[in-house]
Ligand SMILES: NC(=O)c1ccc[n+]([C@@H]2O[C@H](COP(=O)([O-])OP(=O)(O)OC[C@H]3O[C@@H](n4cnc5c(N)ncnc54)[C@H](O)[C@@H]3O)[C@@H](O)[C@H]2O)c1
């Protein structure tokens with residue numbers, strides 16, 4: 001149902017305090033386009049204060065906590081997010097317009113999980129020690145110790161705001177670092193709310209800081225001489241700019257970027273399963289998931305059936321107000337992004353696409369017409385080399401492309417500058433074990449999509465990412481190691 005919007009104030013969160021600057025920007029409700037909040041832009045002074053607070057916290061009570069005490073505090077953060085589930089749900093939905101059914105099953109539960117899972121895995125992870133024979137026969141041993149990397153700049157995107165920000169802040173804090181977070185200007189609410197949780201839990205001031213603004217505020221963090229590492233999730237082109245910015249101060253960087261992930265339906269796939277999972281991988285979160293599939297190669301023998309069944313699934317998606325239980329399809333996050341997606345809908349037709357379904361924006365004849373809506377869209381008739389099938393659109397759209405044999409489709413799947421994710425469907429176990437290792441992607445799902453075990457390495461190759469986070473893999477970024485060689 002329509003929501004009465006009360007415009008909220010979103011200050012920065014620095015050294016345990018909310019800080020207004022008076023220089024605000026509007027945050028819009030994508031369902032109707034109404035202003036739902038005013039966020040306070042952080043300038044250099046606020047960024048400097050946040051970095052200084054984070055630096056000071058490393059040598060204060062936070063830096064003196066035992067590992068067990070720190071891990072327990074990180075787990076308390078998870079518990080507090082769960083206690084305030086509805087507050088985070090409301091904040092996330094106001095920023096993104098996504099259905100409650102998505103935010104309550106994907107975004108918010110991962111907010112808690114991202115703290116809890118990393119607290120445990122990082123506590124349990126052993127380091128290493130080697131007995132070493134020396135020429136004099138007396139021997140030595142080498143042992144590795146880990147310490148926090150220091151002040152971490154966290155720069156996060158708008159598609160899964162709480163999930164992706166906490167996927168960084170969770171391990172960062174579990175490893176003893178402090179953070180300065182710059183959430184997307186489009187979706188600043190949940191990062192702001194998390195400041196209240198940090199204070200409720202008793203996380204020392206300065207450990208968690210949030211500064212609001214656009215790319216220029218982000219650039220103040222990436223170029224800051226007193227920031228030790230940057231973890232970024234966002235567009236590949238932004239990632240390049242960030243790597244340029246960190247170069248003069250040689251900051252360690254963990255980069256999660258764009259993708260154009262292939263889906264493959266082999267002739268021996270379970271089509272019921274494939275349609276169910278492709279409906280998610282193409283349209284979940286209105287297609288705004290970096291791991292989603294915007295190009296799906298379908299064996300020619302099942303092409304027509306997959307096309308017709310995916311069309312039916314797309315046309316059964318229910319646009320609606322977020323709190324309507326039936327709603328499983330929302331707007332995209334902003335008018336700007338809507339216009340980008342619609343420009344690709346236009347391009348697809350110029351490139352010869354047949355529009356199987358969608359191809360434009362819905363008309364509601366109610367306040368939703370002020371929002372950022374597009375139709376779920378399926379194309380056939382596009383070539384693998386078309387821009388539509390090669391460039392990341394980040395919307396609810398997919399090009400279905402037929403193929404005839406396995407070697408051909410592997411080449412097509414890998415023919416991209418990206419390498420983030422892939423998903424394919426086959427009931428042939430030999431084929432599964434033959435094909436999966438040949439796919440050039442950091443994350444490969446077989447007969448499934450977006451199943452997430454937080455112990456696994458997460459990240460992309462080629463221009464989709466640098467480094468891996470998740471499980472103990474995050475240790476390489478969130479800690480520095482020293483090898484200590486002790487002679488007997
Ligand atoms: N690989 C992954 O895990 C993953 C996950 C989610 C989204 N993404 C990608 O993110 C993109 C969508 O998110 P987006 O539009 O917010 O991305 P974006 O790159 O536009 O912005 C991401 C963040 O970077 C900030 N930023 C922009 N310019 C900056 C600069 N010069 N210096 C420092 N910070 C800067 C933004 O303010 C925002 O907070 C898509 O390309 C999607 O593929 C990747």
Ligand SMILES: N/C(=C\C=C\C=O)C(=O)O
Pocket residue numbers: 159160164167288289290291452458
């Ligand atoms: N990083 C993760 C998801 C990324 C989704 C991209 O939109 C995750 O599940 O941990």
